[in-house]
Amino acid sequence: MNDRAFALLAQEIAPSRRSFLIGAAAAGSSLVIGFSTFADVAQGTPTSNPFSGYLQISPDETVTIYSSQMDMGQGIYHGIATLVQEELDADWTKVSVAGGFGNPALYGNLNMGGKFQFTGGSSGTASSWERYRRAGATARAMLVAAAAEQWNVPLNEISTSNGVVSHASGKSTTYGALATAAASRPVPGDVTLKESQSWNYVSSETLRRYDSALKSTGRQQYTIDLHEPGMLTAVMIHPPRFGANLQSFDGSKAKEMKGVVDVVETPRGVAVVASGMWEAMKAREAVTVQWDESKAEKRSSAELITEYRAAADKGGDAVAANAGDVDAAFAKAAKVLEARYEFPYLAHAPMEPINAAARMNPDGTLEVWGGHQMPDLYQAAAAKVAGIASDKVILRVMKTGGGFGRRASPDADIIVEAVATAKALGWKAPVKVQWTREDDMRGGRYRPAFVHKLKAALDDKGELMALRDSVVGQSIAKGTLFEAGLVREGVDRLSVEGIRNLPYAVPNVRIDLTTTESAVPVLWWRAVGSTHTAYALESFIDEIAYATGKDPVEFRLAMLKDKPRHAAVLQLAAEKAGWSSPAPTDRYRGIALAESFRSYVAQVAEISIESSGRPKVHRVVCAIDCGVAVNPDQIRAQMEGGIGFGLGAILKSQLTLDEGRIVEGNFDGYDVLRMDEMPKVEVHIVKSSAPPTGVGEPGVPPIGPAVANAFFKATGKRVRILPFSRSENS
Amino acid sequence: MHITLNGQSKEIDADPDKPLLWILRDDLQLVGTKYGCGQALCGACTIHIDGEPARACQTRLADVAGRNVVTIEGASGKVAEIVQSVWTKLDVPQCGYCQSGQVMAAIGLLSTNRKPTDEAIDDAMSGNICRCNTYQRIRAAIHEAAKVLGA
Numbered sequence: 001m002n003d004r005a006f007a008l009l010a011q012e013i014a015p016s017r018r019s020f021l022i023g024a025a026a027a028g029s030s031l032v033i034g035f036s037t038f039a040d041v042a043q044g045t046p047t048s049n050p051f052s053g054y055l056q057i058s059p060d061e062t063v064t065i066y067s068s069q070m071d072m073g074q075g076i077y078h079g080i081a082t083l084v085q086e087e088l089d090a091d092w093t094k095v096s097v098a099g100g101f102g103n104p105a106l107y108g109n110l111n112m113g114g115k116f117q118f119t120g121g122s123s124g125t126a127s128s129w130e131r132y133r134r135a136g137a138t139a140r141a142m143l144v145a146a147a148a149e150q151w152n153v154p155l156n157e158i159s160t161s162n163g164v165v166s167h168a169s170g171k172s173t174t175y176g177a178l179a180t181a182a183a184s185r186p187v188p189g190d191v192t193l194k195e196s197q198s199w200n201y202v203s204s205e206t207l208r209r210y211d212s213a214l215k216s217t218g219r220q221q222y223t224i225d226l227h228e229p230g231m232l233t234a235v236m237i238h239p240p241r242f243g244a245n246l247q248s249f250d251g252s253k254a255k256e257m258k259g260v261v262d263v264v265e266t267p268r269g270v271a272v273v274a275s276g277m278w279e280a281m282k283a284r285e286a287v288t289v290q291w292d293e294s295k296a297e298k299r300s301s302a303e304l305i306t307e308y309r310a311a312a313d314k315g316g317d318a319v320a321a322n323a324g325d326v327d328a329a330f331a332k333a334a335k336v337l338e339a340r341y342e343f344p345y346l347a348h349a350p351m352e353p354i355n356a357a358a359r360m361n362p363d364g365t366l367e368v369w370g371g372h373q374m375p376d377l378y379q380a381a382a383a384k385v386a387g388i389a390s391d392k393v394i395l396r397v398m399k400t401g402g403g404f405g406r407r408a409s410p411d412a413d414i415i416v417e418a419v420a421t422a423k424a425l426g427w428k429a430p431v432k433v434q435w436t437r438e439d440d441m442r443g444g445r446y447r448p449a450f451v452h453k454l455k456a457a458l459d460d461k462g463e464l465m466a467l468r469d470s471v472v473g474q475s476i477a478k479g480t481l482f483e484a485g486l487v488r489e490g491v492d493r494l495s496v497e498g499i500r501n502l503p504y505a506v507p508n509v510r511i512d513l514t515t516t517e518s519a520v521p522v523l524w525w526r527a528v529g530s531t532h533t534a535y536a537l538e539s540f541i542d543e544i545a546y547a548t549g550k551d552p553v554e555f556r557l558a559m560l561k562d563k564p565r566h567a568a569v570l571q572l573a574a575e576k577a578g579w580s581s582p583a584p585t586d587r588y589r590g591i592a593l594a595e596s597f598r599s600y601v602a603q604v605a606e607i608s609i610e611s612s613g614r615p616k617v618h619r620v621v622c623a624i625d626c627g628v629a630v631n632p633d634q635i636r637a638q639m640e641g642g643i644g645f646g647l648g649a650i651l652k653s654q655l656t657l658d659e660g661r662i663v664e665g666n667f668d669g670y671d672v673l674r675m676d677e678m679p680k681v682e683v684h685i686v687k688s689s690a691p692p693t694g695v696g697e698p699g700v701p702p703i704g705p706a707v708a709n710a711f712f713k714a715t716g717k718r719v720r721i722l723p724f725s726r727s728e729n730s
Numbered sequence: 731m732h733i734t735l736n737g738q739s740k741e742i743d744a745d746p747d748k749p750l751l752w753i754l755r756d757d758l759q760l761v762g763t764k765y766g767c768g769q770a771l772c773g774a775c776t777i778h779i780d781g782e783p784a785r786a787c788q789t790r791l792a793d794v795a796g797r798n799v800v801t802i803e804g805a806s807g808k809v810a811e812i813v814q815s816v817w818t819k820l821d822v823p824q825c826g827y828c829q830s831g832q833v834m835a836a837i838g839l840l841s842t843n844r845k846p847t848d849e850a851i852d853d854a855m856s857g858n859i860c861r862c863n864t865y866q867r868i869r870a871a872i873h874e875a876a877k878v879l880g881a
Binding site: 072073074075208209211212213214215216217218219220221222224225227233258275276277278349350351352353399400401402403404436437633634637640641642643644645648666667668672673674675676678680681 | 745748749752755756757759761762763764765766767768769771772774801802803805814817818819821822823824825826827828829830833851852855856857858859860861862863864865866867868869
């Protein structure tokens with residue numbers, strides 16, 4: 001990785017209060033909004049690159065918005081378009097969104113220091129909230145100013161609507177017609193954003209996703225669909241065990257096969273290049289490879305879990321949270337509760353298996369297509385492999401068939417493979433590297449396996465006096481560019497988020513961490529640490545409530561007196577689910593609460609028990625407080641999706657290591673939620689004027705413990721080893 | 731090999747064992763039909779063969795000789811139009827990748843069952859995975875499409 005990318009990342013990842021400046025200039029005959037500094041505009045610099053802006057209005061009336069955020073299905077393109085539209089007042093049918101890149105000053109994630117471009121941490125809307133409304137308002141102000149000058153009328157007599165500028169006299173013209181003139185207007189130093197009572201699109205139900213028709217008719221293009229002229233397809237041969245290295249390979253038999261172009265070495269394995277996917281897959285079987293497995297992970301899941309259990313029993317040396325005197329509280333406890341929770345490795349398994357494509361152009365620029373979730377990093381990684389300067393790398397930001405964290409790999413794995421394969425072919429042809437489902441399932445970057453050992457000290461009145469959690473698992477950030485920002489005093493915050501900051505007022509708390517080592521690569525997986533911390537904490541809190549004869553809602557509320565937003569979603573979910581009245585016959589309810597990515601979500605699951613003994617989830621009532629609800633229907637969509645995603649994982653999904661090899665290869669072994677298992681989800685959004693926060697991930701954490709708590713209510717059994725489908729739970 | 735593809739007669743010169751999925755996607759560049767698993771486990775490649783939903787990844791070219799194949803690009807008629815317009819109206823897709831297959835499966839269901847129950851929807855659609863978990867909206871869209879069809 002180059003020094004610049006490192007410098008961008010080696011910093012505290014925290015919200016930035018840096019203000020930003022908006023500039024504008026003409027690009028051809030279009031108005032482009034969004035240069036990072038006025039100096040850029042004064043020097044007349046980056047005008048030719050249409051990606052160097054927030055939005056562009058062209059004489060043909062089209063409005064193209066350049067998104068700092070990648071869209072993997074979460075709808076952030078729609079969200080950003082909504083923010084621009086609120087202030088710009090364009091013709092919505094002419095609005096489209098494309099991915100921007102190559103300008104961290106412009107696109108830096110304001111929730112993460114502002115200096116590098118990153119989609120993740122459910123921060124897209126928060127980072128864009130002011131930025132893109134301001135971009136829209138700036139463009140509108142310049143269009144109005146251009147009209148005022150042309151018509152020689154005062155600014156305040158001009159109105160705009162749906163891309164049309166009008167004057168009381170009856171004069172009117174369009175944004176497209178004014179674009180060129182507007183581009184030469186001075187950029188307003190500060191624009192006033194609308195007050196909430198004047199919003200037409202933000203928090204409205206009327207604006208539908210602009211990409212729904214494309215996606216309902218098979219016309220949306222993804223990386224897998226690329227068929228640039230002469231483009232070849234490559235499949236990879238990865239090490240059978242993580243940490244193994246390539247020794248030698250023989251591709252001679254494969255090269256004789258029909259459609260096969262070459263078999264080449266890359267830093268991450270062998271690439272089999274052919275005219276198409278089927279030809280490449282068939283040829284792959286004819287390649288023999290020798291691996292050096294001396295440094296490879298060779299343990300099985302059973303050995304790993306035994307080690308994790310021992311570490312959890314012992315407790316970790318790294319302290320993530322320490323309040324009061326936990327040891328003293330346990331010494332005088334009237335009752336002690338203990339529970340251990342175990343979580344498997346999980347695959348993201350996005351529907352579009354991982355891919356990227358690369359082409360070296362005659363002018364020395366390198367195009368790289370893919371799901372570019374960390375553009376600056378991927379630009380640098382591609383440049384390094386290609387041996388060219390970063391600014392020669394043109395990223396084509398594609399929409400992806402899901403992601404769930406998988407497209408934000410700090411080592412730019414698939415980018416490296418695509419560029420290295422194209423380079424190994426002497427740049428003779430554009431190449432698309434396409435993983436199969438099995439490659440994707442066995443290719444690493446998993447939600448790490450974790451074990452939590454929780455202990456609670458209760459006094460003689462049944463009050464919770466102390467809580468301990470010993471957390472054991474691999475670090476996601478360690479060894480990556482994110483380590484400096486995320487690992488503090490031996491604690492990767494991603495390992496303990498959700499429990500380090502537990503919302504409940506408990507006088508004595510100690511959270512410790514043992515960070516384990518393995519060659520199994522791990523990564524953020526939708527909702528990251530809270531996928532296990534919330535399950536462990538919220539199951540255990542429920543267990544304590546029942547142990548002390550208290551109602552789970554009342555028990556939590558008593559410890560949330562200083563946490564009004566937590567308490568409000570908990571009460572709202574309980575109320576809407578009818579918590580205080582009996583559940584229908586043979587139905588059982590469980591509740592859970594989790595704050596993640598600065599949003600607050602509570603869920604009530606209503607289940608029955610099937611003849612197999614497994615839970616059937618019928619209904620989930622979800623309450624969320626995510627500040628201003630920019631797109632209420634998309635918030636509902638993310639809650640529905642997050643609930644299904646989390647539910648499938650806790651019920652059925654796990655990856656198993658057999659002497660270092662991943663056993664599961666496809667959706668038969670690695671099962672996920674299907675239509676007949678999807679509960680009816682009702683979403684209730686708390687009305688709020690607080691700045692918007694995340695929705696992509698926060699729907700995931702509460703569903704697991706809500707179902708587990710309902711399962712306890714129904715059966716008296718606590719599910720502590722996930723997923724539910726494991727034999728230990730039957 | 732001769733097939734009827736999206737209403738047009740087509741002569742295809744390829745290995746008869748080649749999966750129809752890769753003939754559609756790579757040879758004919760009809761990329762609306764998606765690859766998801768290659769083993770008929772996810773439904774992303776759902777097409778219609780002689781009007782019946784089928785998985786293109788597990789269908790060899792030889793299997794469709796002389797038969798009538800319809801992909802998402804060729805989906806037409808009243809049921810298809812209604813399904814796709816309802817899908818859009820309810821903002822069903824998130825990432826959208828599985829939706830070609832979902833839409834083709836739903837057209838298949840509604841073509842034979844104009845008023846499917848929840849159980850019939852479960853039966854017809856549980857082979858189609860959506861990792862964004864848009865299942866609730868898919869169900870709602872099928873009910874809504876049935877309503878429009880019956881109107």
